[in-house]
Amino acid sequence: MYLIGKRGSEELIFTRDYVERLKNNEELAYQELVHEYSTKLLRIAFYIVKDKEMAEDVVQDSLISLYKNINSFRGDSQLSTWLIRIVINNSKRAVGAKRTIDFSEIKEIFLRDNKPIPEDIIIKKEKEEDLREILISLPVKYKEVLILYYYEELKIKEISEILNISESGIKSRLKRGKEKIKEEMVGREMIL
Amino acid sequence: MKKNDMFNKSIDAVIKPALQDHLDTIEAEASFIERVISASKETNPYTPLQRFLEMEIRIPISMAVVSCVVVLGIFANSLLLPKELPSPSYEILNMSSQITMEYNRGDLGNDIYKNKG
Numbered sequence: 001m002y003l004i005g006k007r008g009s010e011e012l013i014f015t016r017d018y019v020e021r022l023k024n025n026e027e028l029a030y031q032e033l034v035h036e037y038s039t040k041l042l043r044i045a046f047y048i049v050k051d052k053e054m055a056e057d058v059v060q061d062s063l064i065s066l067y068k069n070i071n072s073f074r075g076d077s078q079l080s081t082w083l084i085r086i087v088i089n090n091s092k093r094a095v096g097a098k099r100t101i102d103f104s105e106i107k108e109i110f111l112r113d114n115k116p117i118p119e120d121i122i123i124k125k126e127k128e129e130d131l132r133e134i135l136i137s138l139p140v141k142y143k144e145v146l147i148l149y150y151y152e153e154l155k156i157k158e159i160s161e162i163l164n165i166s167e168s169g170i171k172s173r174l175k176r177g178k179e180k181i182k183e184e185m186v187g188r189e190m191i192l
Numbered sequence: 193m194k195k196n197d198m199f200n201k202s203i204d205a206v207i208k209p210a211l212q213d214h215l216d217t218i219e220a221e222a223s224f225i226e227r228v229i230s231a232s233k234e235t236n237p238y239t240p241l242q243r244f245l246e247m248e249i250r251i252p253i254s255m256a257v258v259s260c261v262v263v264l265g266i267f268a269n270s271l272l273l274p275k276e277l278p279s280p281s282y283e284i285l286n287m288s289s290q291i292t293m294e295y296n297r298g299d300l301g302n303d304i305y306k307n308k309g
Contacts, residue, residue: 025237034228038220046218047211055218060228068238131210150204151211178203 019079022070030067037063037080040152041087047147048091048140058094062086077161084152085162088144095140127190134184142177145170 021029038059045055045062065086066073073082135146148159149170160167238246 023237027233030232031229034225034232038225038228039218042220042224043215043218047215052218056224059220060224060231063228064231064235067232068235069243070237071240072238072243128210128213131206132214135207135210135214146207147211147215150208151215178200181203181207182199 019070019073019075022067033066033079034063037083041083043151044084044147045087045091047136047151048088048143049094050136054094055091058090059087062090065090081158081162084148085164088162092140092144130188130190131181131185134181134188137184138177138180142173142180145173146177149174 018029018033022033041059041062042052042055045058046052049055049058062083066083073079135143138146144163145159148154148162149156154162156167156170159165159170163170165173
């Protein structure tokens with residue numbers, strides 16, 4: 001039975017119970033945690049590091065790190081908040097100071113299936129690919145906010161807790177991120 | 193409605209599907225889950241002592257700079273500004289006694305005797 005996905009006070013209550021089980025070294029509790037969170041964490045890590053193998057390494061290290069440090073978890077925040085924070089920090093460490101983007105590599109990822117399709121669909125597909133390309137090429141500080149806000153649908157307050165940045169800082173990054181997307185779109189003469 | 197607001201609304205509407213298209217294909221495979229679970233079996237949660245030893249101590253840069261300046265200041269002060277040596281009071285007493293002695297057996301006394309003579 002997995003209740004970890006629940007939000008709000010219900011999750012907080014469950015988190016306490018769940019953390020206790022982990023602290024008591026219950027193997028099953030850890031297995032449930034891995035099953036429940038792996039895909040979600042893998043997607044977050046993949047979006048930041050842009051490489052599936054590297055993302056897998058990041059998630060594995062993060063889950064092991066959580067397991068080792070479970071006794072220091074005070075339960076002030078949700079377990080998911082803590083886990084996402086570890087994954088984002090490890091992903092950023094994995095990416096390092098690398099800011100350059102190899103667009104040819106990204107294009108290759110999106111142009112795998114080249115079946116003959118009508119022209120209007122091609123144009124639409126190209127637009128979508130361009131947008132995804134822009135989203136991937138953004139600096140990490142915008143990507144981490146965008147994925148948590150748009151993909152994970154977290155609230156500004158929750159993102160602020162995860163990234164340890166003020167709520168106004170998160171709003172500002174969201175705004176700057178969207179501006180960056182706009183700049184890129186204008187540069188590519190894209191129309192929404 | 194302003195042009196910028198329109199853009200924001202339309203960009204909000206396209207970011208999520210674009211991210212979904214990109215990320216929904218990523219799934220944690222069974223082999224990966226198995227690997228993560230087996231990796232945990234080789235390790236144990238940290239004991240309080242291990243946690244203490246693993247603890248990272250972070251000193252803010254400003255704090256570190258201030259303490260370096262203070263330490264350097266104390267060190268430089270002891271090198272460049274030697275303190276004045278206190279002059280012991282007995283020397284003064286000794287001088288005054290010397291003067292007294294000079295007076296007793298000095299030229300002034302002789303002069304008196306000379307005058308008498």
